[in-house]
Amino acid sequence: xxxxxxxxxxxxxxxxxxxxxxxxxxxxxxxxxxxxxxxxxxxxxxxxxxxxxxxxxxxxxxxxxxxxxxxxxxxxxxxxxxxxxxxxxxxxxxxxxxxxxxxxxxxxxxxxxxx
Amino acid sequence: xxxxxxxxxxxxxxxxxxxxxxxxxxxxxxxxxxxxxxxxxxxxxxxxxxxxxxxxxxxxxxxxxxxxxxxxxxxxxxxxxxxxxxxxxxxxxxxxxxxxxxxxxxxxxx
Numbered sequence: 001x002x003x004x005x006x007x008x009x010x011x012x013x014x015x016x017x018x019x020x021x022x023x024x025x026x027x028x029x030x031x032x033x034x035x036x037x038x039x040x041x042x043x044x045x046x047x048x049x050x051x052x053x054x055x056x057x058x059x060x061x062x063x064x065x066x067x068x069x070x071x072x073x074x075x076x077x078x079x080x081x082x083x084x085x086x087x088x089x090x091x092x093x094x095x096x097x098x099x100x101x102x103x104x105x106x107x108x109x110x111x112x113x114x115x
Numbered sequence: 116x117x118x119x120x121x122x123x124x125x126x127x128x129x130x131x132x133x134x135x136x137x138x139x140x141x142x143x144x145x146x147x148x149x150x151x152x153x154x155x156x157x158x159x160x161x162x163x164x165x166x167x168x169x170x171x172x173x174x175x176x177x178x179x180x181x182x183x184x185x186x187x188x189x190x191x192x193x194x195x196x197x198x199x200x201x202x203x204x205x206x207x208x209x210x211x212x213x214x215x216x217x218x219x220x221x222x223x224x225x
Contacts, residue, residue, distance in 0.1 A: 106158040
């Protein structure tokens with residue numbers, strides 16, 4: 001089974017702190033994604049990565065950056081956390097080969113609260 | 116794909132009832148339509164990936180249909196059970212990324 005893990009389930013940070021959210025997948029997937037989910041809104045794409053060291057902005061990249069130094073790990077960085085970044089953050093990976101190609105596999109999410 | 120809409124937003128049904136939800140999407144630049152089931156405190160789990168007009172897929176009591184020409188997909192649950200309670204998300208895959216709907220929250224009452 002594909003497994004996508006995220007470093008924390010719950011996180012509380014102060015305004016202005018630099019925050020790292022880590023995501024690791026164990027199936028050698030090329031693509032990885034970071035989403036946030038807020039009440040009344042669908043999952044919104046923050047950043048995605050086609051492959052190692054490659055990244056593309058999603059729909060709401062402001063206030064975030066990402067890093068993909070290794071294929072299995074995709075990190076989301078909040079340079080200076082703000083209260084409007086309080087949200088549920090979901091990481092996903094996707095395989096481009098085989099019968100389950102284009103199917104996304106999600107991590108369990110990190111609920112971040114910025115106070 | 117610019118916008119994906121789901122209806123209803125939430126739904127309460129009695130155990131044993133059958134139910135269905137709708138996902139609508141613009142039919143241009145369409146590549147695939149995904150359905151996910153998201154239970155509280157768990158990861159969203161893929162139910163179906165659908166690509167062809169007229170596609171019908173089934174997994175146990177859950178099935179889905181796809182109409183790419185008119186831009187909608189239906190998800191059906193036959194004989195709902197309390198364990199079906201979850202949020203059901205659909206996502207349209209366009210040129211390179213997914214656009215998610217806001218989900219339908221289903222509560223099955225025992």
